[in-house]
Amino acid sequence: MRCFCRLLGLAGPVWLLLAAAAGAGFLAVAAGAGMLATAAYLIAMAALSPPLAALSVSIAGVRFFTLLRAGTRYLERYLAHDAILRLLSDLRVRLYRALERLATARFDAIGDADLFARLVADIDRLQFFYLRVVLPLLVAVMATVGLGCFLGVFAWHLIYPAVAGFLVAGGVLPLVFYRVGAGLGRVLATAGAEHSTAVIDCLRGWRELAAAGKLSQQAERVVQADHRLAQAQKGAAGLTGLADAASGLVVNLTVLAVFLAAAEMVRSDQLPGVYLGALTLAVQGAAEAMLPLTAIFRHWGESMSSAERVFSLLIYGPVLEKANREEVPVAYDIELRDVRFRYQPEGPWVLDGLSLSLAAGSRVGVVGASGAGKSTLAKLLLRLYDPEDGCVLLGGRDIREYRSEAVWASMGVVEQHNHLFNASVADNIRLAKPSAGENEVVAAARAAGLGKIIDEWPQGLASSVGENGHCLSGGERQRVAMARVLLKKPQVFILDEPTAGLDPVSAQTLLDSLLAGADGRTTLSITHRLAGLAVMDDIIVLDQGRVAERGSFDELLARQGIFYEMWRLEQDLF
Numbered sequence: 385m386r387c388f389c390r391l392l393g394l395a396g397p398v399w400l401l402l403a404a405a406a407g408a409g410f411l412a413v414a415a416g417a418g419m420l421a422t423a424a425y426l427i428a429m430a431a432l433s434p435p436l437a438a439l440s441v442s443i444a445g446v447r448f449f450t451l452l453r454a455g456t457r458y459l460e461r462y463l464a465h466d467a468i469l470r471l472l473s474d475l476r477v478r479l480y481r482a483l484e485r486l487a488t489a490r491f492d493a494i495g496d497a498d499l500f501a502r503l504v505a506d507i508d509r510l511q512f513f514y515l516r517v518v519l520p521l522l523v524a525v526m527a528t529v530g531l532g533c534f535l536g537v538f539a540w541h542l543i544y545p546a547v548a549g550f551l552v553a554g555g556v557l558p559l560v561f562y563r564v565g566a567g568l569g570r571v572l573a574t575a576g577a578e579h580s581t582a583v584i585d586c587l588r589g590w591r592e593l594a595a596a597g598k599l600s601q602q603a604e605r606v607v608q609a610d611h612r613l614a615q616a617q618k619g620a621a622g623l624t625g626l627a628d629a630a631s632g633l634v635v636n637l638t639v640l641a642v643f644l645a646a647a648e649m650v651r652s653d654q655l656p657g658v659y660l661g662a663l664t665l666a667v668q669g670a671a672e673a674m675l676p677l678t679a680i681f682r683h684w685g686e687s688m689s690s691a692e693r694v695f696s697l698l699i700y701g702p703v704l705e706k707a708n709r710e711e712v713p714v715a716y717d718i719e720l721r722d723v724r725f726r727y728q729p730e731g732p733w734v735l736d737g738l739s740l741s742l743a744a745g746s747r748v749g750v751v752g753a754s755g756a757g758k759s760t761l762a763k764l765l766l767r768l769y770d771p772e773d774g775c776v777l778l779g780g781r782d783i784r785e786y787r788s789e790a791v792w793a794s795m796g797v798v799e800q801h802n803h804l805f806n807a808s809v810a811d812n813i814r815l816a817k818p819s820a821g822e823n824e825v826v827a828a829a830r831a832a833g834l835g836k837i838i839d840e841w842p843q844g845l846a847s848s849v850g851e852n853g854h855c856l857s858g859g860e861r862q863r864v865a866m867a868r869v870l871l872k873k874p875q876v877f878i879l880d881e882p883t884a885g886l887d888p889v890s891a892q893t894l895l896d897s898l899l900a901g902a903d904g905r906t907t908l909s910i911t912h913r914l915a916g917l918a919v920m921d922d923i924i925v926l927d928q929g930r931v932a933e934r935g936s937f938d939e940l941l942a943r944q945g946i947f948y949e950m951w952r953l954e955q956d957l958f
């Protein structure tokens with residue numbers, strides 16, 4: 385019921401359009417009934433061989449109603465779709481904003497494919513609620529009232545069989561079929577979502593699946609999901625057919641009942657015989673409004689299930705507290721004070737009382753075993769998450785006092801895996817600074833070691849990177865991400881293993897370029913490769929979410945602690 389009310393509430397901005405569409409829908413039904421009734425009257429009159437002039441109004445009436453029906457039907461569809469498309473696009477924007485607030489915290493829990501299914505298929509399915517539930521109901525109510533008024537002009541007692549029949553066809557039958565098919569719509573929506581999730585997973589992960597020999601297993605999952613979807617669709621189609629047949633039967637019985645009642649009136653001279661066909665066919669015409677109601681059971685379930693999935697994203701509160709002041713950072717020293725953080729409320733602490741500071745313009749390296757919390761530290765600095773206890777300070781102020789956008793604007797990040805958009809190399813670099821001119825982009829690309837693409841590729845930086853950068857090598861993808869940061873020249877550089885997966889020589893060259901670009905800016909470099917850390921002002925060794933050691937490269941080696949052990953191991957390995 386809450387979803388129902390929310391869906392109705394969403395229609396607020398377009399209610400006028402929807403009401404106009406319902407009005408046009410009613411006029412179309414009324415015109416259809418008028419056309420049939422006038423045609424029946426015309427035939428009945430013609431049988432009495434009156435002068436042609438006596439038939440001219442009826443002939444014009446048939447033409448008028450025919451044209452009116454076509455015009456109003458078109459208008460109804462036009463207005464309804466206009467309203468729905470506006471509504472759905474507005475909902476998509478709202479959902480997108482809600483997702484923006486959720487940042488990565490909830491994305492991790494929901495999963496890309498599911499999120500995609502909610503954004504596309506589920507929102508699309510919401511149109512059924514307005515187009516196939518609300519509008520047909522409104523039109524059916526208006527058609528019933530209109531028919532009652534029309535029949536009432538001739539005799540009150542004609543209203544009873546017509547309205548009773550319409551209530552059964554439009555009220556009782558849909559309710560019965562809703563009960564019988566309860567859950568079928570939900571099964572359909574869930575089966576559809578499972579199907580698209582399985583297909584997307586298969587498409588995205590086919591390389592890994594093929595390498596692991598699991599492609600056929602995943603394909604089987606898609607086939608199973610497809611089978612469940614087909615079964616659900618078959619069940620729904622069967623029930624829809626049955627509902628249509630039952631509704632048709634009730635409508636025809638209603639027409640028969642009105643015909644018998646009117647025939648009795650003709651027999652007892654209460655009604656001229658020429659009206660008999662007109663009254664009967666008017667009921668038949670108005671019954672057009674009842675037919676779509678039988679499918680409501682299905683669309684109701686489907687749209688409510690999709691609404692639940694869509695609204696479940698909107699009800700999450702923001703993961704990040706909104707800044708209480710619209711401050712913009714002006715200094716770029718960083719401090720973490722007794723920060724405690726975990727990903728799940730009852731999960732283990734990932735950062736457990738972490739305190740550290742980075743002077744503005746300093747270069748600090750962060751090392752530590754896998755899972756020590758290094759990337760998590762970077763996420764907190766980027767304010768993708770807020771700490772549970774303690775605080776992160778930027779320029780002496782709690783980072784929560786700044787708008788997230790202001791924090792992000794002052795930072796540049798290069799991670800191990802960076803997203804590249806399916807666009808040209810230049811466009812991917814320019815993302816960091818849309819106002820950058822051609823020369824700036826080329827300079828950043830050269831500084832990041834993309835000279836080969838500029839000089840040797842036929843289209844240079846205009847070459848497409850392909851979906852998620854698949855047309856580039858791993859090293860080239862990293863260089864594009866680095867070029868972005870070098871172009872942006874942020875106040876704070878966060879480098880989270882940017883050279884992972886590169887050969888040692890390329891890795892060192894790239895790191896040197898990045899550090900040269902970051903000269904004079906606060907730089908936090910997370911790495912597993914200790915060689916190259918000698919140029920850092922300070923090195924922090926993280927262990928289980930805390931600072932285990934801190935000092936310059938030489939100091940840490942001299943201490944012969946964790947860092948020294950890591951260094952020794954690295955020397956042995958290489």
Ligand SMILES: Nc1ncnc2c1ncn2[C@@H]1O[C@H](COP(=O)(O)OP(=O)(O)OP(=O)(O)O)[C@@H](O)[C@H]1O
Pocket residue numbers: 492727728734752753754755756757758759760761
């Ligand atoms: N989104 C997440 N949800 C739940 N747990 C997470 C999430 N991201 C990381 N973790 C967990 O937090 C811990 C610290 O992860 P983090 O990525 O910060 O480690 P790291 O030191 O950067 O490791 P690595 O060197 O392997 O990249 C790990 O135990 C990891 O499983």
